[in-house]
Amino acid sequence: MANLPPDFALLQVVPELETGGAEQTAIDIAQAVVNAGGRAYVATRGGRMASRLEADGGRLVLMPAHSKNPLVMMGNAARLIDLIRKEKISIVHARSRAPAFSALWAAHATRVPFVATYHGIYNARSGLKRWYNAVMTRGDLVIANSDYTRDHVIAAHDAAPDKVISIPRGVDLARFDPRKVTAARVQALRDLWNLGKADGRTVFVLGGRITRLKGHRTIVDAAARLKAEGRTDFLILFVGDDQGRTDYRQEVEDAISAGGLSDNIKLVGHCDDMPAAYRLADFALLPSTQPESFGRTAVEPQAMGRPVLVSDHGGARETVVEGETGWRLPVGDAEAWARGLSQAMDTDATRRRTMGDAGQARAKKLYSVEAMCEATLAVYARILESRA
Template identity: 70%
Template sequence: MTSLPADFTLLQVTPELETGGAEQTTLDVAHAVIAAGGRALVAARGGRMVARLEADGGRLAQMPVQSKNPLVMLGNAARLTDLIRKEGVDLVHARSRAPAFSALWAAQAAKVPFIATYHGVYNAKSGLKRWYNAVMTRGDLVIANSEFTRDHVIAEHGIAPEKVVAIPRGIDLRRFEPGMVAPARVEALRTAWNVDPSERRMKVLLAGRLTRWKGQALLIEAAARLQIEGLGDKILFLLAGDDQGRTEYRAELEAAIRAAGLQDTVRLVGHCDDMPAAYLLADLAVAPSLEPEAFGRTAVEPQVMGRPVIAAAHGATRETVVPGETGWL
């Protein structure tokens, strides 16, 4: 374990701790800092993952950092400046664009280093949007979560390559360890998802929030084709993920399932807090993202749990899936 300076305090700033790869990485880094003897603070709106942060010994500084309202952002900068000075923060780490403005201003006011992690490949169709995205590059260092993302940041913003370092997202091997998952946890999910213990179909898991680019509609289309070809009784598709208020998209998916007569083949099982057990329940994982993943945690986690993955052949999944060995692209 890497040692930290005495009394080291890290402040991470992220919109919320609800669900997602950036949020999980926030918790992973907080856990590592605490394990190394430091203190971990997270400024965020809140969310269902706060309990896990606090269980690890981290602290939430609740504030509306998810807001894009300029007045609220200025208020957040003042609140963060006070927090940095009061808690003796040594490093400020932003994980999203809107919070990055407030975090950068606060770090500059308090004269502490500021870094940011590029968790996604942000689209910029105008100079204004490119300026907005570039806030992530205005600190002392930019962290990219894959070589794919690093190449994008350098090309998009024209910054010096030595200022951008690629650090792939980590997976907590204590949490994602097949031998540490009690059978009761798998059975609890089986019951919650209404998967009969005698189910003989191949169970295919797509984990990801319900948003169009994650490919849920594409998977339903594939399931419909399999049914037409007479293979519909061979596979059970489990789509795990929260709609996060995207009720129209969820309704669209439900309608597509009904229209294709796939009610017994495709199931929307909702948010899952126990992903290690979910992967053990499944036989195969899929990550059919329609747009390139900046990292693609759901293509990596199943491999750690001993399950192969089929992933879209673009973005950072080409760095994490070994075709024919750990999965297929």
């Protein structure tokens, strides 16, 4: 790991710790800092992942970091200033825009370096929104979670290229290791989801929260086309919760019912054992309707030896090799996705295994958590050295 000062203390600020790439990265980096002998604080609203942070040695600081209310944001800045001074924080690292304002104000007030990670491609349909998004670029350095995101940050904010560094999202290869997933874990999910015994159908898993940008409707419409052609030898599992998006979830369920697809598509809710979910599957899906800045749920199944079908845009163009580790398909094109699903189902076992092995090898080479943490801690060391 990078040579950090012996008294190094990191403060990360993230809206909540429920689920998602930014949240998991915050926990990964916190653990890396602790392992390197430093202290790691995360200011957040909290959430189901908070216990994991504390189990890894990180320190949870509860505050309404998710709020976009200006008065609350000012209060958060005051809380962060007190924390920075009390704990002698070395670097402040923001992972979302709303809390980035509070974190930036606090960092400036205490003259502590400020870093932000661009975890997504934010919409900017007005000058005000572009100003709001640009808070992520107002610190010492911007970390982009893919080359695609880096190019976007430089273009959208006229950022100096030497201030924007690409560090790909890391995947926990110790957790996403096919050798560690027992048959009992896979069977436990089958029982939980009432899948019964394997029935010969090709199983697809779409992992991610139930939100429109993840493209569930594209898959439902594609499946309806397959069924209309008389093909029903598939089972698609939507793995993730709606996080309060009940209207969209109902829309998806209504489309499944209208297509007569209740036996072919199931919404199974949140899953704490995604490695087993991917081993249960034959293929994974990431049909995002908007570009994924990185697309963790395209890389994790590859690490588990499963080929993936992804929308052909954003970070997926970096993480999925067409025809080698999966297939890249036109965004939102149900007809093309129907053909893609059909092609995957018709791929023989040997070819599936070859593609799975290629994806696993590539994930190990390029997307390990260790590589991401090493690069991030090197950024911290570089900033502290330049400030000194």
